Amino acid sequence: MTATPEFDYIIVGAGSAGCVLANRLSADPNVKVLLLEAGGSDWHPFIHMPAGLAKLVGKQGVNWDYDTQPQAGLDGRRMWWPRGKVLGGSSSINAMCYIRGNPADYDEWAALGADGWHWDNVLAYFKRAEGNGRGANALHGGDGPLKVSDLRYVNELSGVFVEAATQAGHTRNADFNGATQEGVGLYQVTQVGGARCSTAVAYLDPIRGRANFTVHTHALAQRVDFSGQRASGVTYLRHGRTIHATARREVLLCGGAINSPQLLMLSGVGDADHLRRHGIGVRANVPGVGANLQDHLDVCTLQHASQRVTYDRLSDAKVAFDYFLRGHSGPGTSNIAEAGGFARSPLAPDARADVQFHFVPAMLDDHGRHRLPGDGYTLHACFLRPRSRGRIELASANPTDKARIEANYLSDADGFDLRMMLECAKLSRAIFAAKAFDPYRGAPIFPTRDDASDEELLAFIRAKAETVYHPVGSCRMGRADDAHAVLDPQLRVRGVDGLRVVDASVMPRLIGGNTNAPTIMIAERAADLIAGKITAPQQTAAAPHAAGMPQGARNPMAMS
Ligand SMILES: Cc1cc2nc3c(=O)[nH]c(=O)nc-3n(C[C@H](O)[C@H](O)[C@H](O)COP(=O)(O)OP(=O)(O)OC[C@H]3O[C@@H](n4cnc5c(N)ncnc54)[C@H](O)[C@@H]3O)c2cc1C
Incomplete structure (x- = not known):
């Protein structure tokens, strides 16, 4: 000693x-x-x-790389907690x-x-x-x-998401930390001069x-x-x-x-x-x-893109060139989850929004650890006030x-958290179905059909829901x-x-x-x-x- x-x-x-x-x-x-x-x-x-x-996903040396115990409510899966x-x-x-x-x-x-x-x-x-x-x-x-900054670079699909969400009935909001939290728009980010x-x-x-x-x-x-x-x-x-x-x-x-x-x-x-x-x-x-212990459980809806506008096949060399040699510009400055917002589901018990969206103009499966071929886009939706408690x-x-x-996700006695996850999946589906996505919409990825029944959506949630990192x-x-x-x-x-x-x-x-x-x-x-x-x-x-x-x-x- x-x-x-x-x-x-x-x-x-x-x-x-x-x-x-x-x-x-x-x-x-x-x-x-x-x-x-x-x-x-x-x-x-x-x-x-x-x-x-x-x-950084899965990068050794900067991450505790936790896994939860198997989750009974999620098909016995262990959830990765970076x-x-x-x-x-x-x-x-x-x-x-x-x-x-x-x-x-x-x-x-x-x-x-x-x-x-x-x-x-x-x-x-x-x-x-x-x-x-x-x-x-x-x-x-x-x-x-x-x-705290506005994003320097925004993918065109993030604007499409905001437009589609307004077509699906959500209001626009330019400041989620302003007078009203509810609505959809672009996130402000913790960045300075285009850097984290x-x-x-x-x-x-x-x-x-x-x-x-x-x-x-x-x-x-x-x-x-x-x-x-x-x-x-x-x-x-x-x-x-x-x-x-x-x-x-x-x-x-x-x-x-x-x-x-x-x-x-x-x-x-x-x-x-x-x-x-x-x-x-x-x-x-x-x-x-x-x-x-509480956390936001999140369900990701993924759709193929019919146009090559997403970040899936971006050239690393081009991103690095713009970022490092052209004064922190281009997609390298993107936080990827560029757009999103807050909504009140039909089950909301009070005046607060109970669902949050993060839109990603790329395909995000298993936190990005599993790369899918082609181009696509992802909408995260999480229930904001879970009743389940862990330890x-x-x-x-x-x-x-x-x-x-x-x-202990989805372990609350009356199953409210699971019903809310279903609401999350349905809200996402409605946004992806809106007109603004028509020129970009390819085949659905997760869930595999865009007319899945409630039972099928619940099975999808149990099979695919993940943390959105807020324990x-x-x-x-x-x-x-x-x-x-x-x-x-x-x-x-x-x-x-x-x-x-x-x-x-x-x-x-x-x-x-x-x-x-x-x-x-x-x-x-x-x-x-x-x-x-x-x-x-x-x-x-x-x-x-x-x-x-x-x-x-x-x-x-x-x-x-
Ligand atoms: C992938 C990911 C994405 C996220 N995205 C967002 C987002 O977009 N916006 C947002 O607001 N929040 C986001 N969050 C959540 C947010 O970052 C966390 O809630 C917040 O950083 C938690 O802060 P903390 O101080 O509690 O813990 P941490 O920031 O995790 O700090 C704990 C520190 O303690 C150190 N430590 C732990 N044990 C020991 C020990 N025994 N000895 C010495 N050191 C120790 C750790 O190494 C770590 O550096 C995200 C989190 C993750 C993981």
């Missing part, structure tokens, strides 16, 4: 949340911050060239869609016990993070570190020179160390050496929705019976650790073993009297001191949209909580947000 210097804060995980915390906390020159990242540096050009995300293992974490491999969710989602959090996390409070943190190229207004930030703006780019690169800040890559945290009930540091493995680092103030876990609960359990914080089964001493019996469990007490992911909730926050909450609303771990979790796992409920910007918001606000900058009145919950969830319309707790 090699001794290392002491730090005030040790942050585990340099992902969407960890990079934000590193930046904000080390802004105070009087505190020393250590950031540990299991992956390596983000040097690879495919991380930074947006369309490189297609090439997660970033590199500086920037999943923000270095994601699809860059900039989405916050519905304002009412955050009022729902507050109603569930996440005091202080209602929309009127979190909006300021979304804005503080955001540097939107369209400029600042009441709902947007213009000069934050996370650069991960949190490593946005928050780490500018602070590399800070004398009070240290980042260690290839550093796998193995456990949180304790002095009594107080977190006193982290033991981690780096280049074959076991290192112990001391935290004078706090240890902050930012490992994401799979790794943070795993690390808590490895450190003796979790369900006592589960820990004992793996021979781990119990420091705090917190049964909620790993529970409440992260230890596979063993060995920190280098992957945790078990019991995703959250496995260390959820809640009130002190909530026995299954892992954290209090200040994100402090129950039963111990000096330890917080700050990442996507803290969400009490999955928001209606992509999860990168919400995770960054969580970390922005956490930084103020940790530094003691948030005053008590901010911790009280406000009334439900009028735009999304009408007051008195329903009790959000009644959903589960």
Whole structure:
């Protein structure tokens, strides 16, 4: 064991949340911050060239490459869960869609016990993070570190999708993060100058020179160390050496929705019976650790294109030439999932959109890992508020073993999630059938017929649905009297001191949209909580947000 210097804060995980915390906390020159990242540096050009995300799929070295346990509701399939293992974490491999969710989602959090996390409070943190190229207004930030841009290059089929969706009854929306979430249009993306703006780019690169800040890559945290009930540091493995680092103030876990609960359990914080089964001493019996796991299940409808306009057979050389030699131009700047939007299905229980679309002008089968011949286009549709709940469990007490992911998709008692997936497939089919696609429409691929019955569509969903990469909730926050909450609303771990979790796992409920910007918001606000900058009145919950969830319309707790 090699001794290392002491730090005030040790942050585990340099992902969407960890990079934000590193930046904000080390802004105070009087505190020393250590950031540990299991992956390596983000040097690879495919991380930074947006369309490189297609090439990152399955790339060793930047991905944890998880597989879930077999899913009973999905023909017993294991689902592939990519997660970033590199500086920037999943923000270095994601699809860059900039989405916050519905304002009412955050009022729902507050109603569930996440005091202080209602929309009127979190909006300021979304804005503080955001540097939107369209400029600042009441709902947007213009000069934050996370650069948000309109796409530089848009495939003609993405415009066709928007037109077709309006013909199918959806409204156009130029800003899903504006006054209304519902509607279809082009996504804004987390990019700067045509390149990916991960949190490593946005928050780490500018602070590399800070004398009070240290980042260690290839550093796998193995456990949180304790002095009594107080977190006193982290033991981690780096280049074959076991290192112990001391935290004078706090240890902050930012490992994401799979790794943070795993690390808590490895450190003796979790369900006592589960820990004992793996021979781990119990420091705090917190049964909620790993529970409440939620994700967006997604069904992709694929159609052949009758014209060669898709990205399927694009020349790599031409893409690279335009991107690298012609000032970040051309299809290399595309995030591939260029267009999409939000819709209310006939089953929507409240005023919020409950379905999200991502349109891809290419054929996307098995996350792009299975290449199909020819040209085609894909429409992802996911149900935004699943009622099924999964769980992260230890596979063993060995920190280098992957945790078990019991995703439990489509396991809700009344089958609502499956009925919603059927709605998703039908909404997609209606859009693909609209007139705007007439000049481009070839034969259907998945499902194989465009007049499939409900039974056939359900079989198709069980056979083909996949994650759209938004696992959250496995260390959820809640009130002190909530026995299954892992954290209090200040994100402090129950039963111990000096330890917080700050990442996507803290969400009490999955928001209606992509999860990168919400995770960054969580970390922005956490930084103020940790530094003691948030005053008590901010911790009280406000009334439900009028735009999304009408007051008195329903009790959000009644959903589960
Ligand atoms: C393929 C893909 C596409 C996506 N597309 C979008 C999108 O278009 N828009 C959007 O908003 N969201 C998208 N998301 C989701 C979004 O990126 C994530 O929700 C978000 O990045 C989660 O942030 P996090 O901080 O919780 O975890 P991560 O960003 O995953 O960060 C966790 C970090 O901790 C490190 N770590 C874990 N365990 C340890 C350990 N023991 N020791 C040291 N380090 C450790 C990891 O290596 C990683 O760097 C996508 C995700 C994926 C995977």
